[in-house]
Amino acid sequence: MFFYLIRRILYAIPIALAVGLVCFMLVQIAPGDPINAIVPADAPAEVVEQVRRDYGLDKPLPVQFVLWLGRVVQGDLGRSLATGRPVTADLRSAVGNTLMLALVAAFIGFVMGSILGTVAAVFRGTVLDKLAVGLAAAGVSIPHYWLGMVLVVFFSVTLNWLPAMGAGPGGSGDWEWNWAHVQFLVLPAVTLSVIPMGIVTRTVRGVVMELLAQDFVTTLRGKGLRRGGIALHVLKNAAPSVLAVMGLQLGYLMGGSILVETVFSWPGTGFLLNSAIFQRDLPVLQGTILVLAIFFVVLNLAVDLVQTALDPRIRRA
Amino acid sequence: MSTAIAPAAIAVPQPAPSRGYWAGVARRLSRDPVTLFFGALLLLMALAILLAPLIAPHDPYQTSMIRRLRPIWFQDGRYPLGTDELGRDMLTRLLYGGRLSWFLGITPVLIAFAIGGTLGVVAGFAGGWVNMLIMRTTDVFYAFPSVLLAVAISGALGPGVSNAMLSLTLVFIPQIIRVAESTTTAVRNLDYVESARASGAGPMTIVRVHVLPNVLGPVFVYSTSLISVAMILASGLSFLGLGTKPPEPEWGLMLNTLRTAIYTQPLIAMLPGLCIFLTSMCFNMVSDGLRTAMDVRG
Numbered sequence: 001m002f003f004y005l006i007r008r009i010l011y012a013i014p015i016a017l018a019v020g021l022v023c024f025m026l027v028q029i030a031p032g033d034p035i036n037a038i039v040p041a042d043a044p045a046e047v048v049e050q051v052r053r054d055y056g057l058d059k060p061l062p063v064q065f066v067l068w069l070g071r072v073v074q075g076d077l078g079r080s081l082a083t084g085r086p087v088t089a090d091l092r093s094a095v096g097n098t099l100m101l102a103l104v105a106a107f108i109g110f111v112m113g114s115i116l117g118t119v120a121a122v123f124r125g126t127v128l129d130k131l132a133v134g135l136a137a138a139g140v141s142i143p144h145y146w147l148g149m150v151l152v153v154f155f156s157v158t159l160n161w162l163p164a165m166g167a168g169p170g171g172s173g174d175w176e177w178n179w180a181h182v183q184f185l186v187l188p189a190v191t192l193s194v195i196p197m198g199i200v201t202r203t204v205r206g207v208v209m210e211l212l213a214q215d216f217v218t219t220l221r222g223k224g225l226r227r228g229g230i231a232l233h234v235l236k237n238a239a240p241s242v243l244a245v246m247g248l249q250l251g252y253l254m255g256g257s258i259l260v261e262t263v264f265s266w267p268g269t270g271f272l273l274n275s276a277i278f279q280r281d282l283p284v285l286q287g288t289i290l291v292l293a294i295f296f297v298v299l300n301l302a303v304d305l306v307q308t309a310l311d312p313r314i315r316r317a
Numbered sequence: 318m319s320t321a322i323a324p325a326a327i328a329v330p331q332p333a334p335s336r337g338y339w340a341g342v343a344r345r346l347s348r349d350p351v352t353l354f355f356g357a358l359l360l361l362m363a364l365a366i367l368l369a370p371l372i373a374p375h376d377p378y379q380t381s382m383i384r385r386l387r388p389i390w391f392q393d394g395r396y397p398l399g400t401d402e403l404g405r406d407m408l409t410r411l412l413y414g415g416r417l418s419w420f421l422g423i424t425p426v427l428i429a430f431a432i433g434g435t436l437g438v439v440a441g442f443a444g445g446w447v448n449m450l451i452m453r454t455t456d457v458f459y460a461f462p463s464v465l466l467a468v469a470i471s472g473a474l475g476p477g478v479s480n481a482m483l484s485l486t487l488v489f490i491p492q493i494i495r496v497a498e499s500t501t502t503a504v505r506n507l508d509y510v511e512s513a514r515a516s517g518a519g520p521m522t523i524v525r526v527h528v529l530p531n532v533l534g535p536v537f538v539y540s541t542s543l544i545s546v547a548m549i550l551a552s553g554l555s556f557l558g559l560g561t562k563p564p565e566p567e568w569g570l571m572l573n574t575l576r577t578a579i580y581t582q583p584l585i586a587m588l589p590g591l592c593i594f595l596t597s598m599c600f601n602m603v604s605d606g607l608r609t610a611m612d613v614r615g
Contacts (some may be wrong), residue, residue: 018457026473137605141598143549145556146572146590153583255462259553263576274557277472289461289469297460 005305012301016294020072023290024065027282038283040081077287082279087287090272095291098261098268100175102253104189109196110246116197117204118231124209132201139198148191148263155187162186165265188264192257196249203245207238240311247303251296345610352606359599366415375406377413377566386582399585401571402578403564407585411592414566417478418593421560421567422548422600425482429489430540436490437497438532442505442524452498458491467550471559481560485551489543496539500532535613541604545597552593568593 027034039051052058056067071078077087113136120132156164163184175181211217211234220230258270265271269288276284346352365372374397381404384391389399398407440451458466470484504510510527518526552569554560561567563574571589578586607613 014453015456015460019460022457022461023469026469029470030473031475137601138598141545141549141594141601143552143569143572143590143593143597145553146587146594149572149576149579149590150587153579153587157580157583252462252464255465258464258468259556262557273468273472277468277557277559280475282473285469285472289465292465293461296462296465300460 004308008301008304008308012297016297017069019293019297020069020290021065023286023293024068026286026289028061030282036282038078072290077290078283080276080284081281082275082284087283090284091269091287091291094267094269094272094288095295097175097266098254098257098270101185101188101192101257101261101266101268102250104185105192105253105257106196106246106250108189108193109249110200112193112197113200114204114242116201118208118235120201120205121208121212129205132205136198136201136205139194139201142194144191144194145259145263147194148187148260151187151191152263165263166267188260188266191263192253192260195256196246196253199249200242200245204238204242207241208234211237240307243310244303244307247299247306251299254295255292342610346606349606349610352603352610355599355602356606358595359603362415362596362599363419366412366419369409369412369416373406373409373412375409377405377409378564379406380404386578386585388582389584398588399582401585402574407588410566410571411568411588414568414571414589415592415596417561417565417567418548418552418569419596421478421481421485421551421555422544422596425485425551426489426540426543426547428486429493429543430536432486433490433493434497434533434536434540437494437536438501438524438528440494441498441501441532442520442528444502444505448498451494455491455494458487459495463488463492463546464550464553467554468557468559471554476559476562478561481551481554484554485547488550489540489547492543493536493540497532497536500535501528504528504531534611538604538608538611538613541607542601545600545604548593548597548600 035048035052035057038055038057039048043051056064059067075088077091079086080090083090116132116135120129123129152164155162164187166184217230217234220233225233254269257266257268258273260266261268261270262274269292272284273288275281276288374395381400383404384396384400385404386402387396387400387404390397391399396406396408398411401407401410436451440448461469467481467484467488470487471480474480474484505528510523513523513527551560552567552572555567555569556573558570558573561570563570568589572586572593575586575589
């Protein structure tokens with residue numbers, strides 16, 4: 001177990017480095033001089049030259065990458081071209097907001113998906129099963145940015161129950177866990193939750209079906225165990241694979257919330273990315289993507305480790 | 318490993334007659350009303366967008382300041398689905414928009430199928446350092462959630478249809494490589510491949526006769542399941558202003574430009590998204606049906 005742990009953690013390091021390389025290359029593949037990712041286009045020529053030397057942009061690419069990596073490791077992601085603020089300052093609150101949104105959405109999706117999936121597996125082949133499978137299919141097929149708009153039309157425009165955009169009354173401000181703030185979270189979180197809902201439903205349905213067909217369940221039944229007791233055994237066995245799927249989904253939600261955040265003007269990383277794309281603010285684009293991708297790498301690692309701890313059979317040679 | 322020796326390959330028993338298998342697939346499909354229904358719907362939509370120039374009632378670019386955002390069935394059906402924020406006929410825009418949306422959804426998957434499938438089979442069949450090189454590179458791309466990767470690449474490259482297509486293709490290649498590689502590895506270690514090798518069949522012959530027929534099916538089914546993701550992602554990129562540029566009709570972009578209309582004409586503003594949803598749902602259901610009919614596991 002210990003060696004597996006070490007090896008798995010060590011394996012994440014080259015991946016993280018490669019992710020850094022991809023993010024570094026993003027600025028290189030962008031049209032125009034990479035220097036434009038550091039200084040505004042209208043800066044005087046001597047300033048541009050100064051910065052070029054300071055940042056080592058006159059050196060070969062591999063050297064530049066190492067220099068860039070050095071700055072990143074020290075927490076310097078550069079400055080936003082649009083605002084002049086350090087990228088990390090903007091990112092801090094944005095990552096928090098996105099994480100909160102993703103966690104709530106993942107929770108809703110997980111609960112709904114587990115219920116739907118279990119019901120579908122237990123009542124296999126019935127109308128309930130077909131309904132759950134249909135919902136799951138709709139959940140993964142629906143363009144969630146469109147679902148967000150539909151929900152806004154219904155709950156904000158028509159019924160006037162929930163706010164259509166933003167993350168708190170009176171524009172920006174500190175988040176508090178009261179209804180005045182939480183009401184802003186409801187629609188984006190529900191919108192974002194349909195994807196994990198669909199995927200978790202499918203996974204749970206498959207796993208529970210497979211487990212219900214196994215000998216030990218027959219034995220439990222023969223032993224006279226009631227439904228609730230059997231459910232406990234089955235769920236215990238289903239947990240590792242479902243948790244793994246859920247963990248990955250959280251990562252996908254973090255990275256994929258850009259569209260939903262755009263619809264609801266939710267001040268998270270997606271919103272930041274969107275404005276960075278709009279203003280061609282490459283440092284912000286690069287920094288945000290790097291942080292989200294590294295988060296995903298760490299999450300993957302955590303999921304693997306938790307899964308192995310829960311189910312030693314998974315440990316590969 | 319020796320290279321191809323033709324006579325020995327003849328001695329290898331041919332794999333099960335494929336006609337019987339495909340007949341079985343067709344029979345199973347014909348007994349699956351759900352798949353048939355969604356397949357028919359898909360065909361109908363494909364026909365409608367292909368014939369857009371013939372059946373569309375108006376010009377997709379013809380704007381009008383006086384009839385902006387008119388309701389559904391405006392002027393007794395002269396504008397069956399109303400008009401958009403620039404007074405263009407919605408039905409016409411939706412028909413034409415489907416062309417680009419479908420193109421953006423299908424082409425990247427096709428290209429990724431060709432490239433990813435080839436790389437995956439090579440990695441699975443060659444093994445060793447070739448496998449290491451290809452699969453570790455895929456791991457890196459797997460470290461990005463697909464939406465993020467697509468947004469990152471198109472965001473850096475800038476807006477445009479070709480940039481969006483490039484980024485989507487790059488998103489799907491690693492996913493297809495993984496499926497192709499794992500299927501190939503599983504087939505490669507089967508006894509009959511071993512016996513083919515023992516009787517002197519060269520690697521090309523083994524790949525062509527034994528590996529490809531067994532690998533293509535699962536990889537194809539997996540790729541069809543990606544089309545629905547690709548449609549949502551492609552329209553999503555346009556929605557963010559990264560794919561198509563106005564005034565080109567495209568469902569994602571139309572959804573974006575109609576966003577402000579949700580307070581005045583919510584029904585019309587919802588139409589492009591409904592089209593994306595329907596198409597993606599149909600592709601998903603047909604892909605699921607194919608998976609069952611072709612008896613692909615996983």
